[in-house]
Amino acid sequence: EAQVTQNPRYLITVTGKKLTVTCSQNMNHEYMSWYRQDPGLGLRQIYYSMNVEVTDKGDVPEGYKVSRKEKRNFPLILESPSPNQTSLYFCASRLQGNTEAFFGQGTRLTVV
Amino acid sequence: GQQVMQIPQYQHVQEGEDFTTYCNSSTTLSNIQWYKQRPGGHPVFLIQLVKSGEVKKQKRLTFQFGEAKKNSSLHITATQTTDVGTYFCAALYGNKLVFGAGTILRVKS
Numbered sequence: 001e002a003q004v005t006q007n008p009r010y011l012i013t014v015t016g017k018k019l020t021v022t023c024s025q026n027m028n029h030e031y032m033s034w035y036r037q038d039p040g041l042g043l044r045q046i047y048y049s050m051n052v053e054v055t056d057k058g059d060v061p062e063g064y065k066v067s068r069k070e071k072r073n074f075p076l077i078l079e080s081p082s083p084n085q086t087s088l089y090f091c092a093s094r095l096q097g098n099t100e101a102f103f104g105q106g107t108r109l110t111v112v
Numbered sequence: 113g114q115q116v117m118q119i120p121q122y123q124h125v126q127e128g129e130d131f132t133t134y135c136n137s138s139t140t141l142s143n144i145q146w147y148k149q150r151p152g153g154h155p156v157f158l159i160q161l162v163k164s165g166e167v168k169k170q171k172r173l174t175f176q177f178g179e180a181k182k183n184s185s186l187h188i189t190a191t192q193t194t195d196v197g198t199y200f201c202a203a204l205y206g207n208k209l210v211f212g213a214g215t216i217l218r219v220k221s
Contacts (some may be wrong), residue, residue: 031207033209035211040121040213041213042118042200042211042212042213042214043155043200043211043214044211045208045209045210045211048207048208048209050207056207056208058208059210090154090155092155092209094209097204097207098142098143098160098204099160100145100157100160101145101147101155101157101202101209102157103154103155103156104154105154106154
């Protein structure tokens with residue numbers, strides 16, 4: 001089944017404790033992105049990647065890191081999480097620039 | 113950065129009433145996409161519009177792309193409780209897919 005898989009689905013952590021949210025897609029898509037969703041603000045892009053080893057900042061990259069060592073995986077790293085990073089995070093992939101995006105199930109992160 | 117303005121932010125309708133959400137961009141768009149997110153779910157692609165003035169229908173949903181390719185709308189005729197959720201438009205700026213803030217639709221039965 002074609003899908004985007006994120007893990008974990010839920011995470012509660014403490015300020016400053018490094019964490020990684022994994023994202024994997026099995027559709028051989030070129031493009032992958034991370035978004036955060038906050039009430040009233042919609043989906044804001046954190047980082048995106050056009051291919052292996054090619055990444056670029058989205059609109060809200062501060063406090064986040066990504067890597068794209070393999071085509072299928074695009075992990076999101078929070079080196080030192082802060083409470084303002086409490087949010088719902090979505091990973092998405094798409095085949096090419098102008099094709100539909102497929103989203104993962106989401107990761108609800110709480111930083112206390 | 114690039115922005116797609118979407119209104120209204122929230123709409124609460126009686127079942128059977130119509131619903132419309134609008135997206136606007138200050139720049140000409142190459143295409144526009146629409147997504148639906150059910151409560152507790154993830155965004156799911158509905159449709160993509162590419163041509164100036166394009167109109168596409170999916171059952172009770174009608175999607176339009178403006179003549180100048182700077183605006184788009186999604187209209188739902190005779191809403192049902194299954195229509196509840198958040199509707200997002202999204203536009204491509206270079207390699208970035210930028211989403212509007214979304215319109216939350218609630219339907220009273």
